[in-house]
Amino acid sequence: MDKNSTPPSSRSDFLRDIVASDLASGRVREVVTRFPPEPNGYLHIGHAKSICLNFGIAAEFGGTCHLRFDDTNPSKEEQEYIDAIQADIAWLGFDWGDKTYYTSDYFEQLYDWAVYLIKHGKAYVDDLSAEEIREYRGTLTEPGRNSPWRDRSTEENLDLFERMRAGDFPDGYRVLRAKIDMSSGNINLRDPVMYRILHSTHPRTGDAWCIYPSYDFAHGQSDAIEGITHSICTLEFQDHRPLYDWFLTNLPVPSVPRQYEFARLNLTHTVLSKRVLLRLVKEGLVRGWDDPRMPTISGIRRRGFPAQGVRDFAAMIGVARADSVVEIEMLEHAVRDTLNRTAPRRFGVLDPIRVVIENYREGAVEYVDVPNNPEEPDAGTRAVPFSRELLIERDDFMEDPPEKFYRLAPGREVRLRSAYFITARQVVKNAHGDVVELRCTYDPATKGGSAPDGRRPRATLHWLSAPHAVPAEVRLYDHLFASPYPGTGGRDILEDVNPRSETVLRTCVVEPSLAQPVVGQTVQFERLGYFCADPDSTPTMPVFNRTLTLKDTWAKLRAKTA
RNA sequence: UGGGGCGUAGCCAAGUGGCAAGGCAGGGGACUUUGGAUCCUCUAUUCGUAGGUUCGAAUCCUACCGCCCCAGCCA
Numbered sequence: 001m002d003k004n005s006t007p008p009s010s011r012s013d014f015l016r017d018i019v020a021s022d023l024a025s026g027r028v029r030e031v032v033t034r035f036p037p038e039p040n041g042y043l044h045i046g047h048a049k050s051i052c053l054n055f056g057i058a059a060e061f062g063g064t065c066h067l068r069f070d071d072t073n074p075s076k077e078e079q080e081y082i083d084a085i086q087a088d089i090a091w092l093g094f095d096w097g098d099k100t101y102y103t104s105d106y107f108e109q110l111y112d113w114a115v116y117l118i119k120h121g122k123a124y125v126d127d128l129s130a131e132e133i134r135e136y137r138g139t140l141t142e143p144g145r146n147s148p149w150r151d152r153s154t155e156e157n158l159d160l161f162e163r164m165r166a167g168d169f170p171d172g173y174r175v176l177r178a179k180i181d182m183s184s185g186n187i188n189l190r191d192p193v194m195y196r197i198l199h200s201t202h203p204r205t206g207d208a209w210c211i212y213p214s215y216d217f218a219h220g221q222s223d224a225i226e227g228i229t230h231s232i233c234t235l236e237f238q239d240h241r242p243l244y245d246w247f248l249t250n251l252p253v254p255s256v257p258r259q260y261e262f263a264r265l266n267l268t269h270t271v272l273s274k275r276v277l278l279r280l281v282k283e284g285l286v287r288g289w290d291d292p293r294m295p296t297i298s299g300i301r302r303r304g305f306p307a308q309g310v311r312d313f314a315a316m317i318g319v320a321r322a323d324s325v326v327e328i329e330m331l332e333h334a335v336r337d338t339l340n341r342t343a344p345r346r347f348g349v350l351d352p353i354r355v356v357i358e359n360y361r362e363g364a365v366e367y368v369d370v371p372n373n374p375e376e377p378d379a380g381t382r383a384v385p386f387s388r389e390l391l392i393e394r395d396d397f398m399e400d401p402p403e404k405f406y407r408l409a410p411g412r413e414v415r416l417r418s419a420y421f422i423t424a425r426q427v428v429k430n431a432h433g434d435v436v437e438l439r440c441t442y443d444p445a446t447k448g449g450s451a452p453d454g455r456r457p458r459a460t461l462h463w464l465s466a467p468h469a470v471p472a473e474v475r476l477y478d479h480l481f482a483s484p485y486p487g488t489g490g491r492d493i494l495e496d497v498n499p500r501s502e503t504v505l506r507t508c509v510v511e512p513s514l515a516q517p518v519v520g521q522t523v524q525f526e527r528l529g530y531f532c533a534d535p536d537s538t539p540t541m542p543v544f545n546r547t548l549t550l551k552d553t554w555a556k557l558r559a560k561t562a
Numbered sequence: 563u564g565g566g567g568c569g570u571a572g573c574c575a576a577g578u579g580g581c582a583a584g585g586c587a588g589g590g591g592a593c594u595u596u597g598g599a600u601c602c603u604c605u606a607u608u609c610g611u612a613g614g615u616u617c618g619a620a621u622c623c624u625a626c627c628g629c630c631c632c633a634g635c636c637a
Contacts, residue, residue: 196635
């Protein structure tokens with residue numbers, strides 16, 4: 001197998017064990033899973049875990065995975081989200097063929113099943129108000145009480161339910177409830193609401209309905225209709241499983257799926273709550289759902305994270321039932337790992353300082369060959385212009401260098417990557433004492449970056465020919481939340497937003513090959529990190545988002561010393 | 563004081579009665595035309611705690627402790 005596509009580990013986990021044994025025992029012939037997003041927001045990295053799980057299991061066991069929009073609440077759902085969700089899953093690299101479903105496609109069948117339960121005395125129309133229902137439900141430690149409407153006749157229930165559908169009542173006027181057990185220790189079994197009245201236009205069914213099924217009444221039956229074998233969801237639905245099973249055993253469903261739960265993803269320095277994400281967008285704290293700092297799929301895509309890295313991350317963290325918070329460094333590792341193998345190397349200087357090579361012929365230009373990716377020789381080389389006036393990173397020079405600083409300093413020789421060795425001869429400063437230019441000399445014998453006499457400079461710097469350098473804007477990103485556990489201090493979580501999560505640099509320069517970058521392509525600026533061309537790029541000003549820095553042991557050393 | 567879950571290293575996580583995988587993070591070193599990458603190497607006598615069963619327990623039993631979820635006409 002190609003090392004570039006080797007999964008981090010072909011692991012087994014409790015879900016794969018269950019699927020394998022169901023297949024072995026013949027309980028199921030073929031595996032059918034589903035990813036069931038509600039189209040009320042954008043998908044985030046937590047959904048990516050679920051997507052990789054559901055599509056991954058289906059693929060590994062030769063089954064199929066459906067995409068089903070769980071669109072039972074038109075007051076929160078929009079077509080924009082339906083479109084974005086599909087784009088995100090496709091980008092992640094999964095293909096659901098023609099298996100696109102909507103819970104709303106089953107509204108008629110669900111309605112019929114509700115009537116079926118009424119006829120069997122297992123559902124009733126309740127006239128209690130929302131508040132009364134809450135009161136009658138009891139508490140965690142006290143049982144609930146039966147609604148006075150619980151024992152209506154079948155005829156009356158049928159008539160009322162029909163009129164609910166017909167639009168005879170305003171929102172919230174009545175609900176249809178399952179008749180189960182008001183004293184159950186499991187609150188979900190205390191006569192859960194099956195249908196509520198909602199005069200709201202649905203993105204798909206328009207105004208055809210004014211009653212909508214609840215999640216509990218829709219999900220299991222939708223699974224059954226589609227022949228889902230393993231209905232995988234997150235831990236908070238554990239308490240709903242008895243209800244999920246109750247509907248399936250009390251209804252003439254075509255198949256009997258089973259629900260399994262796993263722990264949802266939590267990430268340090270990150271918030272994965274649709275509610276909070278929506279607020280960040282609505283309150284303008286970020287550039288939108290696809291802001292490069294957002295943990296949304298569209299955000300990390302714009303940031304430059306490769307889908308492969310996200311998939312590797314999902315495989316790396318595994319699946320279990322214990323609540324956990326994964327350190328974001330793991331995600332970053334997976335992303336760096338794939339980018340290291342695949343990202344083309346380029347030169348970019350974020351904070352340029354001028355270097356004049358005094359012994360280099362004025363007006364001369366030569367092109368040096370630079371490897372596109374040392375990790376992959378087949379990627380070839382490119383020609384980068386070199387001339388008398390260069391630009392290097394300001395951080396790569398120190399007039400009075402501390403110990404362990406190996407880069408350029410007065411009198412010191414360093415290598416310019418793939419070009420020549422240069423030695424700093426003189427420092428030019430302005431009236432404020434700021435270094436504005438370095439006068440250097442080069443050794444013509446070191447062309448290509450190696451010396452015939454075998455001497456080897458301690459440092460290699462990236463560089464640009466000043467007259468050929470292309471101005472660019474670079475946006476530096478850091479964690480959206482500085483705290484590893486945002487929102488835990490009793491503050492409003494939005495107060496924890498890192499004010500330095502985005503830094504815009506407008507005086508950067510990049511090599512000529514990046515003048516018209518491919519938007520969405522991530523390259524490595526050598527020695528700096530990975531950068532992805534942003535859609536905000538214009539023909540005269542490319543814009544790059546810093547995906548991640550390279551690991552920087554010098555920065556770490558310096559921080560430790562300071 | 564009801565119901566449902568979960569506790570293995572700083573963080574994920576294997577392990578299902580035979581003597582604690584792996585990854586991330588961190589430390590040390592080698593190599594290096596990216597202070598990147600790569601490569602070596604170190605980090606749990608111990609599995610929430612206490613008892614018990616057994617030749618043998620992270621795995622079985624008992625009790626206790628801690629954490630998470632549930633009282634939407636959200637999903």
